[in-house]
Amino acid sequence: MSKVDLTQVRPYGDTLNDGIVQLSLTLPLPLSAEAQEAARRWALQSGFQDPKVVHSQDLGEGFSFFVLYARSPVAVDFSSIKVLKSSHKTLEKAEIEALISSKLGRKLVVVGASIESDAHTVGIDAIMNIKGYNGHKGLESYHQIEAYNLGAQVACEDLLARALDVGADAILISQVVTQKDLHLRNLTRMVELLELEGVRNNFLLIVGGPRINYELAKELGFDAGFGPGTFAEDVASFMIEQVLINRKGDHDV
């Protein structure tokens, strides 16, 4: 096999640089030979080469579904890509516990919620509930972490009040509903509230959710963002690392 040129990377089907992609899409057209041709031309005009409609199906109500394979002539320069991401090292649960007790000398306090209109607890539960997710125990199971999971539909004000009340080191926010960018509005609201109250620097502010990544979180004014596939230890590792860094300027201890 020839070597991959990292300055020109293309999708791989079964031969290097063949550029093969699979596409599935719906057109607002009843199924016909013309509709199939429309799907093919759509792919062509999108810049794909040799599009093949391998399946088409009428969905009723004047809609049709198509599966296509095509080749993409586009290559990306992988060697020039830089993605903003958290530089923390993910530790095991036991290591995190040891680090908190030896270096911090007190429990790490964390408050979490799914905020505003978002009624989904699945994200915050995966990180915070004792059982966690997929065998990765949640923050509530950490002896060295005092974790408060406030659940879903928690107003930003209530979340902040609780964080102040328990003297939280970190505020965790989950946002699952992303329709019409509702999550962005909710998250911005939280940052604005913290700034308005002059307490933004009192807390690590962390967001998680299926449509969240580190870069987006930083853009919104959060300290970190975690996307799909995140477990409690990822978040906990980041928190303890940051708290220890920030503590250098801490006069409270």
Place this chain on the structure above:
Amino acid sequence: MTRPYLANKLQLDPVLIAEARTIANDIVAQVTPFIFSHSTVSVERTIVRMFGVNGVNPEGIPFPNVLVDHMREQGLIEDGAASLIAKACLHYGKNPQSLAEEIDRNELSLENLPDYPLETLHEMALGLALPAVTRIKEQGRNREAMIGSLGQGAEPYLYAIVATGNIYEDIIQARAAVHQGADIIAVIRSTGQSLLDYVPYGPTTEGFGGTFATQANFSIMRQALDEVGQEVGRYIRLTNYCSGLCMPEIAAMGALERLDVMLNDSMYGIIFRDINMQRTFIDQYFSRLINGFAGIVINTGEDNYLTTADAMEAAHTVLASDLINEQFAFLSGLPEAQQGLGHAMEINPDQPDAFLYEIAQAQLIREVFPRSPIKYMPPTKYMTGNIFRAHVQDTLFNVASIMTGQSIHLLGMLTEASHTPLMQDRFLSIESAQLVFQYMRNFGDEITFAADGKIQQRARETLQAAVNMLITIRDTGLFGALEKGMFAEISRSASGGRGLDGVFAKGPNYLNPFVELFGGDANV
């Protein structure tokens, strides 16, 4: 699969099942006196709605809220809205809608009305209730007639969700789904509606993660489904969400507009929406009374327990909750044929033999509730953005469903972890379910389970654990059990949560004509 489901493949002990029901009945009986002696602002607004009060004032506040708020402000609410409106109608000679509008403009008050004999008020209230009762009965007859002439899909019914936020876009999605094979269309509500202490008004085109439940939206979708039902030659059921702070009001709206299925759990709002438990128990009683009378199938939300707690460890909590939900339904006179008790397929698929344990659970719920149109929920917790794997997980769910004789089959979506369903996602899901159901139609009839094998053992253990849990709940009381976090590991306090300020003790002259009209308990 035809109900009643008569097979006994799990070799469950019928005495133990009967005992479970007795205990669940005891648990419900403990809270019944409280339910019967109290009412809530949402129950009263429901009465007002069924007296024909509709619309919103110039500030957009629904007239049922205007009226009931007025009653509270005047300190009159303990007599109940029915009594107060009956009195005002007699005194002013006006209908309830005019009363509401004039009270809103401060042209009229319910304060200082002359006394009437209770019997007179009762008669008047029954008269005011009659048009709504007649319409609800008529809607029930319409449903029966349409099912009679058009027919309906076979169980498991394919239950598809639309959630665009725009009722008109929902119709396009729903019509397409019906043409593809859906039997039931559920219009998901806008996120957060459950916490509103009023029902939004009119057709709506903006929502988040769903579409607002309004009476106008119910009516618009009902008409669309009746039309597409004629086209495809089968009756299409409409589902909405009778939960949250306006639970009984939504029930009334659904009964008037001929919804067929309502999410209507006795405890879901307490656990997952932090709605006060006193408020919920009172509201669910009256909402189920309405649903029962209207011939609406309720669905319960036990599947949610397993998204929070672990499905292997918490399987018995689903059964225990189903049994409690069943007894609450009986308390409201809602028969088994209208009890869509919920459960779900949420075991981690990476666990060895997960499918056997899923079969054990699905078959257990089927055998314990042989006459109920039980509702089976697809995997959500262990779904990822790998839509291809997700489609396989959903296919296994389809297999489990047809094998174990489920009644209502909520279609799993390959994009469950990514976004609300695209039209093509729904199509692929329906196609998969139809393929499996056709392919394996009578598979369940042909197989038995190994005596004392993993499936039978697991089912028996779960039943026993559910009985043990019910005993503990009976000892602590349901309020105490919820405080301890026995369901979904979420703890709620009796005086916490939203909506407690809307609960009040009924006065000695309290009146609600719908309880007797809908066949409710004479002690209410």
